Amino acid sequence: MDPQKQKEQFQYAYVCALAAHAGLNRGSFDVDDDSIDITFQAKGNFGSGRLRSPMIQVQLKCSSQQMIADDVIKFPLKIKNYNDLRGDDVVVPRYLAVLLVPDDLEEWIAHNEDHIALFKSCHWLSLRDYGPTDNQTTVTVDVPLSQRLTSKTLWQMMDRASAGESL
Incomplete structure (x- = not known):
């Protein structure tokens, strides 16, 4: 399989595991x-x-490149993706999720006797309040390392969506 396709499939599996854990x-x-x-949905009445x-x-992106500087992932996002994800004129809140994986494919997953571990970490960004740009091909967005995508974070995003808001 093409390495980029492997990254796409790995990230899809990663966020699906988070969603399953979050219910x-x-x-x-x-x-x-x-x-x-990918779209996530909660059933019926949710939260407050x-x-x-x-x-x-969510728009999924996966990279093994060294993109971390000053506690953020400096991610070059295609202008089409940037424009599709930004703004507050959408019905469903939208997020960008960037999964960083090790350069070596063998280090993406660890098989242990009683569990498996997926490496490395996924982080999210809302472009809701971002404005237009004069860039023609890409926009480098700063995805804070502090915004880790976890099953708890998915719950928080869903709770805000149930209130008609986004993070």
Whole structure:
């Protein structure tokens, strides 16, 4: 398999594991023409929000490149993805998730006697309040290392979505 496809599949599996742990349903569209790779949904009344069955949408990116500087991932995002993910004029909150994996494929996963471990870490960013850019091909966005995507974070995103907000 092409190494980039392996990264895409690994990240999909990574976030699916988080969703399963959080008790969230997930789905994807056959055609990715709106920069959305995966959608998460909660069933019925959720948290303290007023909206039932909240949803969030996520663009997945995976890289083994050394992109960390000053406690952020300096991620070059294609302008189409940037424009699709930014702004507050969408019904469902949108997020960018960047998974950093080791350079060596053999280090992505560890098989142990009683568990497996997935490496390394996934981080998220909301582009909701980002404005237009004059860039033509890419925009480098800063994804804070402090914004780790976990099953708890997915719950928090869903809770905010049920209140009609996003993080």
